[in-house]
Amino acid sequence: MAVNLFAPNPDDIFPVAGVELGFARAQIKSWDRRDVMLMRLCPGSHVAGVFTQNAFAAAPVQLCRQHLKAGADIRALIINAGNANCGTGKQGLQAAQATCKAVGLALQCAPEQVLAFSTGVILEHLPVEKIIAAVPQAVASLSEGNWCEAAAAIMTTDTVAKAVSQRVQIDGTTITVTGIAKGVGMLQPNMATMLAYMATDARIEQPLLNKLIKEVADASFNRVTVDGDTSTNDSFILIATGKSGHAQLRSENDQGFQALKAALIAVAQELAIKIARDGEGATKLITIEVEEAASVEEAHRVGKFIAHSPLVKTAFFASDPNLGRLIMAIGNALPQLDTSRVNLWLGDVRVIEGGQRAASYEEEQGARVMKPAEITVRLALGRGAARTTVWTCDYSYDYVKINAEYRT
Amino acid sequence: MAVNLFAPNPDDIFPVAGVELGFARAQIKSWDRRDVMLMRLCPGSHVAGVFTQNAFAAAPVQLCRQHLKAGADIRALIINAGNANCGTGKQGLQAAQATCKAVGLALQCAPEQVLAFSTGVILEHLPVEKIIAAVPQAVASLSEGNWCEAAAAIMTTDTVAKAVSQRVQIDGTTITVTGIAKGVGMLQPNMATMLAYMATDARIEQPLLNKLIKEVADASFNRVTVDGDTSTNDSFILIATGKSGHAQLRSENDQGFQALKAALIAVAQELAIKIARDGEGATKLITIEVEEAASVEEAHRVGKFIAHSPLVKTAFFASDPNLGRLIMAIGNALPQLDTSRVNLWLGDVRVIEGGQRAASYEEEQGARVMKPAEITVRLALGRGAARTTVWTCDYSYDYVKINAEYRT
Numbered sequence: 001m002a003v004n005l006f007a008p009n010p011d012d013i014f015p016v017a018g019v020e021l022g023f024a025r026a027q028i029k030s031w032d033r034r035d036v037m038l039m040r041l042c043p044g045s046h047v048a049g050v051f052t053q054n055a056f057a058a059a060p061v062q063l064c065r066q067h068l069k070a071g072a073d074i075r076a077l078i079i080n081a082g083n084a085n086c087g088t089g090k091q092g093l094q095a096a097q098a099t100c101k102a103v104g105l106a107l108q109c110a111p112e113q114v115l116a117f118s119t120g121v122i123l124e125h126l127p128v129e130k131i132i133a134a135v136p137q138a139v140a141s142l143s144e145g146n147w148c149e150a151a152a153a154i155m156t157t158d159t160v161a162k163a164v165s166q167r168v169q170i171d172g173t174t175i176t177v178t179g180i181a182k183g184v185g186m187l188q189p190n191m192a193t194m195l196a197y198m199a200t201d202a203r204i205e206q207p208l209l210n211k212l213i214k215e216v217a218d219a220s221f222n223r224v225t226v227d228g229d230t231s232t233n234d235s236f237i238l239i240a241t242g243k244s245g246h247a248q249l250r251s252e253n254d255q256g257f258q259a260l261k262a263a264l265i266a267v268a269q270e271l272a273i274k275i276a277r278d279g280e281g282a283t284k285l286i287t288i289e290v291e292e293a294a295s296v297e298e299a300h301r302v303g304k305f306i307a308h309s310p311l312v313k314t315a316f317f318a319s320d321p322n323l324g325r326l327i328m329a330i331g332n333a334l335p336q337l338d339t340s341r342v343n344l345w346l347g348d349v350r351v352i353e354g355g356q357r358a359a360s361y362e363e364e365q366g367a368r369v370m371k372p373a374e375i376t377v378r379l380a381l382g383r384g385a386a387r388t389t390v391w392t393c394d395y396s397y398d399y400v401k402i403n404a405e406y407r408t
Numbered sequence: 409m410a411v412n413l414f415a416p417n418p419d420d421i422f423p424v425a426g427v428e429l430g431f432a433r434a435q436i437k438s439w440d441r442r443d444v445m446l447m448r449l450c451p452g453s454h455v456a457g458v459f460t461q462n463a464f465a466a467a468p469v470q471l472c473r474q475h476l477k478a479g480a481d482i483r484a485l486i487i488n489a490g491n492a493n494c495g496t497g498k499q500g501l502q503a504a505q506a507t508c509k510a511v512g513l514a515l516q517c518a519p520e521q522v523l524a525f526s527t528g529v530i531l532e533h534l535p536v537e538k539i540i541a542a543v544p545q546a547v548a549s550l551s552e553g554n555w556c557e558a559a560a561a562i563m564t565t566d567t568v569a570k571a572v573s574q575r576v577q578i579d580g581t582t583i584t585v586t587g588i589a590k591g592v593g594m595l596q597p598n599m600a601t602m603l604a605y606m607a608t609d610a611r612i613e614q615p616l617l618n619k620l621i622k623e624v625a626d627a628s629f630n631r632v633t634v635d636g637d638t639s640t641n642d643s644f645i646l647i648a649t650g651k652s653g654h655a656q657l658r659s660e661n662d663q664g665f666q667a668l669k670a671a672l673i674a675v676a677q678e679l680a681i682k683i684a685r686d687g688e689g690a691t692k693l694i695t696i697e698v699e700e701a702a703s704v705e706e707a708h709r710v711g712k713f714i715a716h717s718p719l720v721k722t723a724f725f726a727s728d729p730n731l732g733r734l735i736m737a738i739g740n741a742l743p744q745l746d747t748s749r750v751n752l753w754l755g756d757v758r759v760i761e762g763g764q765r766a767a768s769y770e771e772e773q774g775a776r777v778m779k780p781a782e783i784t785v786r787l788a789l790g791r792g793a794a795r796t797t798v799w800t801c802d803y804s805y806d807y808v809k810i811n812a813e814y815r816t
Binding site: 056057086121124232310317324328329332334335336340395399401404 | 461462463465494495496497529532635636638639640716717718719723725731732733739740747760763803805807808809813
């Protein structure tokens, strides 16, 4: 039931020099599909990551943090679907370490140069021997052209693989930004989305990359929500292989940095929006624009309150312009709000004016703008000049069905 | 689909000396039912109230706050179902004032001695002339024995009327506590539930009553949640008519105060639990006991995170012991939690031990305890001695259905 979302056309997804991707069937669950993805990075690549804030952060997330903190020269990433390796204690950590070791052996690097990721069911031990057995198969398939296959291999309840690519000029050189991601439930990323991997051949120093990834995450994955639940395995990784020929980027003032940042944000936002389009049971993509807030944080808070309200989400599913639920969510987000300054639009129709139903508003207009599969809510708070955009989807019968039957 | 909830037996609901209740058919909506309720209080009654924190507090809530703040000798309450009189600006305030005035005229008191309440659809103007026209009918039916009828008149999407009564001894005198409430969506009360009215014939001074109502709300209505959304019209009113013969209660140390407080909390908790049982589309009542927290606030935060997670709620609907979703919710509530100290029970089965799946746990045990319509989750955080209990219900197909079709 994804909203206007189609599998990526391989012609639109450009390889990134220095990144090869492979995949394998490890049969983590009793399914017949690729469920392991491997990325090999060329020497000299810089890698940055942001991860879930959940206290029950999965074993691979804990290990990734260690490996990145140690400043290791990361050379490979391995991702499995079907099991999250979370709430698995010491045994889980050992399983993640064993995975890194197997990849290191196969690619001739140290285990600390490998990042492992898992997504799937929580609190069950990872069948690590199956992943280790699948490594040679993944290595054999390594190729720079495999981004779309990689996107498919990391899916769980996703209905469509998610990949986005963009090219941009830096200093006369064309550089590429390509990313893949998966959603689609337990999804209110906090610092990162469930799993997203982006790579560029741009040349950029590690400290600048570390700063950049936070800005990219804040402008994209941190602004999408499906159900308000933050997963234990959220990870967003940004790789810069440095294979392109432009001068190394060292500061935000360097020529080309802004162009690169814009391309990274554009790719990340498109991936984030794809996640909302493919939210569990989604029939609508809802874009919430919050304007005239006192701060970006405040704008974000109000956007999330609207996006998380089950009453708002079920009204969108019904294509019902239920304005009362929208103002309820706004009033809960900001108890001290002067409601008489609030204006709200559904699509191009002004529905709330000065905190009340707009005099010009007629129910038929609301019904008209609520019908399409993509709806924009625009809210002006009358408190300042800050703004943000949040993306979400509706709650349908299928949301309940998918999540009631997930483990069966 | 209420969970083990039946209409109150009128024999179990005791009148409170000094409180008469009446009702009328005002046809606020095109329905054939009683939709206006009137309470007349004897002179000398003390009244305290707590209200929604939502910035879009409805017009009658704003007016109630004024009337209570002014210290007026409250003599009557009028409640209508079918329209919330919220987001209605100055006209809404005038409508609430006109209602108070009409009741004052009929009962020979000032408008400031009347509290008006509304519940129903938001952002539509109150058909105040219909309410005014219904006042004589409501006055004509006033009687001390009408609590059950009053509970039915204030229902909206409630499937069952909610009334609870208890008797307790103070200083050798039997006093009565009786309350009614309505739910059942847009419900995460913040200081109060949607609408709850409790009365006692106990003699208690106003300042002590004002303090007491907050404690009663915190122990009951503030611990129940259906969907995490806080309504614009939440109001909880506590009336003490002083008609009984015991010595006036002036301080918490006075004889009988603790007995009265216990009775008030017991009645309020039972009303709160009835609201969870009748949550929109509910098929399960879920009691979440959080223990070993560093503070009551922390215990409450964790309980609410579990109770609000749509993934947890859909798993309960499916009777699926999906432990991963429970630990996800706990980890999100307390990002700094030492997960290795966490223990969790479903019913009598220990499912999580030291942050991992309990060694003794087998899936069939989980399936067994998830089957009944009433399930207790017990969580020990290993951080301190504070504890709380939170009540909620599951998310079913009918939750989506009820809320998708609410306005049609």
